[in-house]
Amino acid sequence: MRPMTFLKTLCTGLGLSALGFAQSVAFTFDDGPRLAATPRLSPAERNGALLAALAKHHVKAALFVTLNNGADQPEGLAFARAWGEAGHALGNHTVTHLDLNEKAVTLKQYEDEVLACDRVIRPLPGFKPWFRFTFLREGDTPEKRDGMKAFLKAHNLFNAYVSLDTSDWRLDAALVSVLAKQPDADLKPFRAAYLAHLRQRAEAYRDLSRRLFGRDIPQVLLLHHNLINALFLEDAIWQFKDLGWTFTTPEAAYQDFVYSLVPQRPSPGQSLLISAARSLGYRPENWERLFDDGDADILGLERQGVLPASYE
Numbered sequence: 001m002r003p004m005t006f007l008k009t010l011c012t013g014l015g016l017s018a019l020g021f022a023q024s025v026a027f028t029f030d031d032g033p034r035l036a037a038t039p040r041l042s043p044a045e046r047n048g049a050l051l052a053a054l055a056k057h058h059v060k061a062a063l064f065v066t067l068n069n070g071a072d073q074p075e076g077l078a079f080a081r082a083w084g085e086a087g088h089a090l091g092n093h094t095v096t097h098l099d100l101n102e103k104a105v106t107l108k109q110y111e112d113e114v115l116a117c118d119r120v121i122r123p124l125p126g127f128k129p130w131f132r133f134t135f136l137r138e139g140d141t142p143e144k145r146d147g148m149k150a151f152l153k154a155h156n157l158f159n160a161y162v163s164l165d166t167s168d169w170r171l172d173a174a175l176v177s178v179l180a181k182q183p184d185a186d187l188k189p190f191r192a193a194y195l196a197h198l199r200q201r202a203e204a205y206r207d208l209s210r211r212l213f214g215r216d217i218p219q220v221l222l223l224h225h226n227l228i229n230a231l232f233l234e235d236a237i238w239q240f241k242d243l244g245w246t247f248t249t250p251e252a253a254y255q256d257f258v259y260s261l262v263p264q265r266p267s268p269g270q271s272l273l274i275s276a277a278r279s280l281g282y283r284p285e286n287w288e289r290l291f292d293d294g295d296a297d298i299l300g301l302e303r304q305g306v307l308p309a310s311y312e
């Protein structure tokens with residue numbers, strides 16, 4: 001074993017995060033299982049590819065189920081069950097992915113969707129009483145926000161926060177739009193943009209955690225049950241390994257007290273760390289790059305001619 005590798009192994013074993021060698025990440029996937037058609041891979045191939053990449057690297061993740069994306073049908077329910085049977089956790093992400101920050105969406109409507117999703121996923125293996133807010137938005141009024149806090153408490157549901165937020169969904173949409181027109185398009189620029197995006201966010205949120213809490217916290221990564229992850233998840237796992245990060249489970253990560261914080265000023269659509277920073281009145285230098293929806297990565301693809309210049 002090389003000296004640095006030995007030192008890293010030793011420090012990780014001793015939990016010495018202050019030396020920066022014990023940064024860990026837990027993978028979570030939202031909006032799944034998804035039965036909608038995409039280019040290149042069938043729904044079963046996408047679900048299988050995600051599970052295979054996780055299994056190969058012994059990563060135990062969580063899938064947050066949006067019922068109407070597929071688990072309301074036998075094939076999709078079997079996909080969700082496969083996650084639980086493989087040792088992953090299953091959490092709740094509503095029925096129709098409605099937005100609690102929309103004026104027209106009532107608290108009652110939102111609660112009913114949480115309960116309807118709960119009825120389907122609760123009997124499945126791997127079920128956890130975890131709720132992930134759709135769009136990471138907790139409500140546009142104090143009544144909705146306080147109402148949901150009381151509702152989750154009454155039903156023993158945990159707010160399954162995200163700390164390491166990504167815009168994988170935006171790169172996925174760009175990839176799908178290109179493949180729809182050009183099925184044999186080169187995937188390499190998308191893979192590169194996806195990996196660069198994840199790396200930038202991982203390093204920026206690690207830095208923010210150190211600034212806020214003085215240490216590395218176990219990061220909870222948000223990805224989606226989509227084509228780009230089905231194609232490149234294993235590359236993402238390798239990249240985290242190359243950065244020296246280790247893998248933890250969402251269950252273990254959520255034991256950290258950071259995930260029991262209730263920020264005074266939740267930032268709609270953002271990581272818990274952004275909400276915490278905002279509540280503390282703290283604004284780091286790289287603020288915009290923490291949640292700019294991957295604008296720099298999309299722009300990079302436009303400049304390479306991979307995406308049309310008018311792509312948004």
Ligand SMILES: [Zn+2]
Binds near residue numbers: 030031097134135
């Ligand atoms: Zn979602």
